[in-house]
Structures are given as C-alpha cells and as structure tokens.
Amino acid sequence: MVRTVRNAGLVWMALLLIMMLVLTACAEKAAEPTATEQKASTESAAPKTKVVKDAYGDVEIPVKPQRVAAIYQEDFLTALGVTPVVQWYHPAWGKQDYLGLDVPLFDITGSIEALLAANPDIIIVDGYADPKKYEEFSKVAPTYKLPDELRNDTIGRLKKIAEVLGVPEKADEAIQKYNAKIADTKAKLEKAIGNETVAVIRLNVGNKPNLALFGDGNVYTGMLYKELGLTPYSAAKNQETHVVLSEEAIPAIDADHIIVFPSNGTWTSEENKDALKILESPIWKSVPAVKKGHVYPMERTHWQSGAILANMKKADDLVKAFVK
Helix, strand or coil: CHHHHHHHHHHHHHHHHHHHHHHHHHHHHHHCCCHHHHHHHHHHHCCCEEEEEECCEEEEEECCCCCEEECCCHHHHHHCCCCCCCEEEECCCECCHHHCCCCCEEECCCCCHHHHHHCCCEEEECCCCCHHHHHHHHCCCCEEECCHHHCCCHHHHHHHHHHHHCCHHHHHHHHHHHHHHHHHHHHHHHHHHCCCEEEEEEEECCCCCEEEEECCCCCCCCHHHHCCCCEECHHHCCCCCEEEECCCCHHHCCCCEEEEEECCCCCCCHHHHHHHHHHHCHHHHCCHHHHCCCEEECCHHHHCCCCHHHHHHHHHHHHHHHCC
C-alpha cells in the first residue's frame, strides 16, 4: 500500500513537472514576435519622411507618398503605375486626354481649392511653378520642384520622379518598355523613309492663326530626330523651340514629309474652323509635300507633351503614317 501511494505521488510529481515545462515553453514561444509583428515593428521604427534637395533647396517629403499630385507630370505617374489625385487642366488647352484618367481636374488658372480638396501627400511640379506658385503649393503639401536641367530629358525626369516617390524599380520597368518601343520604331522608320526629311508644324489657332515650325531640339518633338533617327527639315536644325512662319516662308518649305497638329482643341473643334482655312489656302497647297499628299494630321494632346507615354504614342502615330 505504501509503495502504491509512493508510486502515485511520483507519477503526479512527474506530470506536474512536465506541465510546468510545457507552460514555460509556451510562454517563451508566445513572447517571441511573429514575422508579421517583426515586420510591423520594423516599419513603425522606419522614418516616415526624408529630406531631399529640389530646384529651390531642401524639402521634407514622405518616404512612400500615397496621394500624389504631379502638375502636368501625370504621364510619368501613369507610366510608374501611380494614379494621380488630380489632373492638370487649362480652359484653353484642355487636359491630356490620351492618359484616360478618371480623376478630378485641377484648373491651373483658377483657385487652389481643387488641390486642397484632393488632400495630396506630395506635390510635384516643374519649371512652370515660380517661387510664388511654389510657396502656394507648399502650403497645401510638401512640394518638390523637378530640376530645370531635366526639362528635355524624358528618361531622367521619369527616374527622378520614381526616386522621389520611392519606386525606382518601376522606372526601370517603364524604361525597358520605352527603349524596346523606340528601337523597334526607329528600325521601321529607317526602312520606310530612310533619310527623307520631316518637318513638324503646329497650326496655332486663335484670333490670328499662323503656322509654327518646331525645331529639332523642341521639348515635345525633338525625340523624332534624336531618338527615332528621322532627318529634320533644314530650317528646323539647331532650333531649340519653334519659329512662326511668315507667309513668304510657307511656300519655301521643301520637307519631304510634314506632320501637323493644332495648338488647341481638335481638328473638329468648332472654334478652330477659321484657323483651318490656312490649310486650304493656295499658299499652303503650293508646298511640295502638300501636293504629294505627304501631310499627316496628328492629335494635339500627346504631340504637345515630351513625356514617356506621349512619346510612345507618337512612335505609334509615325509607324501608322509611314510604314505601309
């Protein structure tokens, strides 16, 4: 009997010891943070903002902004897979319709209320924002002004915006697609028209319509010559912007091909009817390329942009126009 009781006591002591060891192990395991908890702890400890230098100096911006306003830079955001909280708009020029964005418009000629209502984490601007406008934007959200030297640098601008937003890998993906598109288009155009010259002309609508020849260094169309390898019309060489053509200069245009687009609106806009008469005039019809049917009307919204998606749409337009 004594032995049985003693054995029973030993069994209970062993069971109690095992339970204590199990409880201790469970407590230690519970004390160890899970992978999710470790990640959350790391993220909470990570800095939420960073200081970067923009065209006006140092500015503190979010490390990973979620609500981005990029005034007239929406093309680059879209290429990076980022939907802007507002889209640039001008009453006379409209918006960049080719982007197909469904976001509130920000009228740059009006009040800043639409921008306030969008509640951005960051605002990205370019050279259009002078110190006064920059200060106005900075009261809404941290504002980053792109370096002026990137004005004509499509790839550089994309990389900088991606860097500011903390998504440099997205820029790499977009650049790969862009380079592939440009290389393919260049090869097709070289085969189709070789060294035949190309002029880019804008029909300036308004009270006094006229024609403007775009230079081979123009921010919107210079990529035709520098990247796609087209040969510029002689008068467009070494021209950084554009020049308005006099009536005397129009018949002298001897480019093999002419690309033309309106400054505002579309080819069917009611307000452009008077301006279109220029393209029906005897002077215009005397131009050799016009006589040969080598004039190609283009849509304004992406031809008046030097951004990455706009350039890719131009490449598509050129293939459609020249590659038969």
